[in-house]
Amino acid sequence: MPTIVVDVMPKPELLDPQGKAVSGAFARLDVDAFTGVRIGKRFELTVEGEVTEEILATARKVAEDVLSNAVIEDVVGIEVVE
Amino acid sequence: MTARIGVVTFPGSLDDRDAQRAIRLVGAEPVALWHADHDLQNVDAVVLPGGFSYGDYLRAGAIAALAPIMTEIKDAAGKGMPVLGICNGFQMLVEAHLLPGGLIRNAHQQFIRRDQRLRVENADTAWTNAFAAGEEIIIPLKNADGGYIADEETLKRLEGEGRVAFRYTGINPNGSLNDIAGLTNEAGNVVGLMPHPEHAVEPGFGPNTPAAMRSGEDGIKFFESALAAIARVAA
Numbered sequence: 001m002p003t004i005v006v007d008v009m010p011k012p013e014l015l016d017p018q019g020k021a022v023s024g025a026f027a028r029l030d031v032d033a034f035t036g037v038r039i040g041k042r043f044e045l046t047v048e049g050e051v052t053e054e055i056l057a058t059a060r061k062v063a064e065d066v067l068s069n070a071v072i073e074d075v076v077g078i079e080v081v082e
Numbered sequence: 083m084t085a086r087i088g089v090v091t092f093p094g095s096l097d098d099r100d101a102q103r104a105i106r107l108v109g110a111e112p113v114a115l116w117h118a119d120h121d122l123q124n125v126d127a128v129v130l131p132g133g134f135s136y137g138d139y140l141r142a143g144a145i146a147a148l149a150p151i152m153t154e155i156k157d158a159a160g161k162g163m164p165v166l167g168i169c170n171g172f173q174m175l176v177e178a179h180l181l182p183g184g185l186i187r188n189a190h191q192q193f194i195r196r197d198q199r200l201r202v203e204n205a206d207t208a209w210t211n212a213f214a215a216g217e218e219i220i221i222p223l224k225n226a227d228g229g230y231i232a233d234e235e236t237l238k239r240l241e242g243e244g245r246v247a248f249r250y251t252g253i254n255p256n257g258s259l260n261d262i263a264g265l266t267n268e269a270g271n272v273v274g275l276m277p278h279p280e281h282a283v284e285p286g287f288g289p290n291t292p293a294a295m296r297s298g299e300d301g302i303k304f305f306e307s308a309l310a311a312i313a314r315v316a317a
Contacts, residue, residue: 010186014231015257017187066148069141069177072184072231 002047004059007077008068009040040076043067051080085110085312087305088125090155092117092146096133097168097280104280105129108305117149126312127164127208128155130171132224132278142185142227143173152178162315164208164308165272169225172264172274181265181274182240183232188225189257197289197298198223198277199252200263204244207270208311212303219300220289223255223263223277230258230265230276240265248275271311279304 010016019038026034045059056078063075087110089101102112113125117135122128135146146152152174159165159180167175175181188194197220205215213219232240237260240246248264256276264275279301282288288298 013233014186015189015229017189017191017229017257021191066144067140069144069184071176071182071233072141072186 002049002051003081004045004047004051004056005077005079005081006043006045006059006063006067006075007040007079008043008063008073009038009076010073012038012074014072040073041067056080083316085127085309086113086123086125087111087308088113088115088122088128090115090117090128090130090151092133092135092149092170094133094135094137095131095170097278098131098133100278100280101129101131101168104283104301104305107283108302108309110305110309115151117146117151120150120154122151122154122158126315127166127308128158129280130155130165130167130174131280132169132171135170135174138227141173141177143170143175143177146170147174147177156180159267159272162269162271164311166209166304166308167272167274168278168280169228169276172276173227175272175274180272181267182236183230183262183265185227185276186229186231187227188229188255193224193226194228194255195222195224196255197221198250198255198263200248200275200277201251202247203249204247204266204270206244207247207266207273207307209273209304209307210247210266211310212307218251219303220291220298221277221279221282221301222289225256225276228256228258228276230256230260230262232259243268247273248277 105112282301
């Protein structure tokens with residue numbers, strides 16, 4: 001069944017408290033390879049049958065209107081996977 | 083005529099009954115409204131109460147902001163009806179774009195519950211007209227997602243237009259930008275804030291004050307303000 005994957009991330013300029021907490025855990029584990037961690041969300045929208053242009057357009061619309069809040073988040077990817 | 087103030091119950095609302103009680107204490111009639119209805123039952127004002135509607139899934143207040151009754155609330159708010167969003171209700175108001183900005187997880191990642199000192203910055207709204215501008219009050223704060231954020235341009239506009247209704251004083255409990263605890267819309271009829279006025283309306287059940295334990299009732303003026311605003315519309 002085809003799936004449309006929508007990725008949403010907190011805006012880069014805004015504080016991401018969850019990412020910051022994971023960064024803190026890395027520091028305590030002596031993992032120093034990474035300069036930052038940010039946590040976003042992945043939505044999987046399943047589709048029965050073919051993913052038409054119309055269905056993709058609906059996915060883009062709900063990604064902007066429902067799945068993300070443009071004030072605090074960006075939709076960073078919409079991708080069809082089989 | 084007795085003013086009728088609606089309180090909407092969503093799946094996961096917690097403080098709807100407290101809000102109803104606060105409304106009763108100022109002599110108005112509380113009207114229980116249901117999220118799935120398209121009916122405001124001719125109320126004169128609406129309170130969106132605190133709680134964890136839909137378990138804060140997706141984003142706090144996001145799914146409730148899409149509830150059927152929100153269509154009527156947006157419409158009524160546009161026509162000047164007083165609307166107060168408390169905590170989860172404030173989150174719904176920003177998700178419904180009735181107020182600008184967003185609310186994210188507290189900067190320290192913890193749920194917080196404390197008696198919070200606030201300064202009333204705008205005493206000209208439907209929900210703050212019983213206060214004096216600059217008056218300091220103490221009401222309870224209890225939330226996980228209380229960090230107010232907005233882009234720089236929005237913050238500048240809010241400050242310039244006097245739309246910051248309440249500011250945290252003493253400490254900033256959640257990392258909110260500009261210490262913002264609550265906002266008003268341009269017209270002054272829609273107000274949202276994270277702390278809970280409905281939990282500070284009755285001696286014996288409110289926050290501690292220097293005078294006595296649990297004697298704080300600073301929240302009652304929110305509801306007295308709404309009565310005054312409703313009376314002004316009726317006159």
